[in-house]
Amino acid sequence: xxxxxxxxxxxxxxxxxxxxxxxxxxxxxxxxxxxxxxxxxxxxxxxxxxxxxxxxxxxxxxxxxxxxxxxxxxxxxxxxxxxxxxxxxxxxxxxxxxxxxxxxxxxxxxxxxxx
Amino acid sequence: xxxxxxxxxxxxxxxxxxxxxxxxxxxxxxxxxxxxxxxxxxxxxxxxxxxxxxxxxxxxxxxxxxxxxxxxxxxxxxxxxxxxxxxxxxxxxxxxxxxxxxxxxxxxxxx
Numbered sequence: 001x002x003x004x005x006x007x008x009x010x011x012x013x014x015x016x017x018x019x020x021x022x023x024x025x026x027x028x029x030x031x032x033x034x035x036x037x038x039x040x041x042x043x044x045x046x047x048x049x050x051x052x053x054x055x056x057x058x059x060x061x062x063x064x065x066x067x068x069x070x071x072x073x074x075x076x077x078x079x080x081x082x083x084x085x086x087x088x089x090x091x092x093x094x095x096x097x098x099x100x101x102x103x104x105x106x107x108x109x110x111x112x113x114x115x
Numbered sequence: 116x117x118x119x120x121x122x123x124x125x126x127x128x129x130x131x132x133x134x135x136x137x138x139x140x141x142x143x144x145x146x147x148x149x150x151x152x153x154x155x156x157x158x159x160x161x162x163x164x165x166x167x168x169x170x171x172x173x174x175x176x177x178x179x180x181x182x183x184x185x186x187x188x189x190x191x192x193x194x195x196x197x198x199x200x201x202x203x204x205x206x207x208x209x210x211x212x213x214x215x216x217x218x219x220x221x222x223x224x225x226x
Contacts, residue, residue, distance in 0.1 A: 031212050043205060044158075044217040089158070093212055102173060103148075103215060105158040 002027045006090055006106035013080055013113055021075040021109045023090030028071050034103065035064050035075050036089040044089065048075070052095070080113045087111070117141055119218035121206050127224045128196045136191040136221050138206030144216075146209045147189035149173075149181060151202040152220075158205065164189055196225045 003026045013019055023033070032051045036044040048057045048064040050073070056065040063076040077084060087110050091103040122137045140147065148163040150173075160173030164183040178200060180192045189208075193200055201224050209215040 034214060036217075043219040044207075046214055046216060049214045091158075091215075102160050102163065103158075107155075107157050 002030075002092060002094055002104040004090060004092055004104050004106040006088075006109050008109060009107065010110040011112070013111075015080060015082060015113055015115050017080050017113075018076070018078050019080055019111075021077070021088050021090075021111070023073040023075070023106055025071045025073075025092045025104075027094065028068050029095040030068065031093045031095045033064075033066055033073050034091045034093070035062075035073075036091065038087045038089060038108070040086075047088075077111075080111075082113050082115055084113050085111055119206055119208055119216055121204075121218040121221050123221060124219065125222045127226065128193075129226050130197060132196050133192070133194050134196065134223075135193075136204055136206075136223075137188070138190065138218060139188045140206075140208040140216070141187065142208060142210075142216065143186070144208040144210050145186070146211060147183065148207040148209075148215065149179075149189070149191045150205045150207065151175065152205060153202050161191065161204075196223075198225045201225045 005024050007022045034049045035047045038044050050057050050066045061078040066073045087108045089108045090106045119140045145166045149161040150158045152158045159175050162181040164170045167186045182190045204221045206218040207215045
């Protein structure tokens with residue numbers, strides 16, 4: 001059974017810092033990995049999707065990397081801003097069988113960026 | 116282009132009552148999903164529909180039923196609500212195994 005772990009559980013940084021959020025998964029036979037952002041009381045917003053054949057994806061100040069063989073992904077946020085404060089969720093989609101389309105989520109990292 | 120929409124946004128039920136959560140997407144996606152989010156448990160898949168006309172159980176299907184009404188709509192029904200079903204419910208859609216897009220959620224309390 002796939003298990004996804006996110007470290008740290010919470011992170012508080014001053015504005016302007018570069019930061020790294022970590023995600024690890026137990027079964028490397030994944031189809032893709034997706035990073036989401038969730039604001040309090042809101043739904044999930046997709047940030048980046050990395051296919052299993054890719055090593056990284058970039059969107060603005062965000063960069064996500066994937067090392068499938070070691071079961072790890074990182075989300076790098078450059079020059080953090082107070083508006084980046086949210087919960088960041090990592091989710092993996094398994095490669096096949098009866099788990100078609102199923103996402104397995106980590107518990108999330110609660111990020112606070114203070115002015 | 117509204118993406119994924121869910122109704123209602125909030126609902127309070129008494130134990131034993133029934134209700135249906137509605138979900139619709141306008142992205143012409145084949146696949147749709149229902150998740151629940153609970154503190155300490157994260158998001159867990161309840162049911163999914165890989166394509167119109169098919170539905171399959173996810174990780175926590177007990178106490179729920181689903182209907183894929185057409186390509187756009189996927190509903191989740193609680194036949195006899197229990198306090199353990201108090202949760203936030205999210206609907207999502209995707210094109211096959213690609214990026215999933217989520218709705219705003221339904222916050223359900225069962226007393």
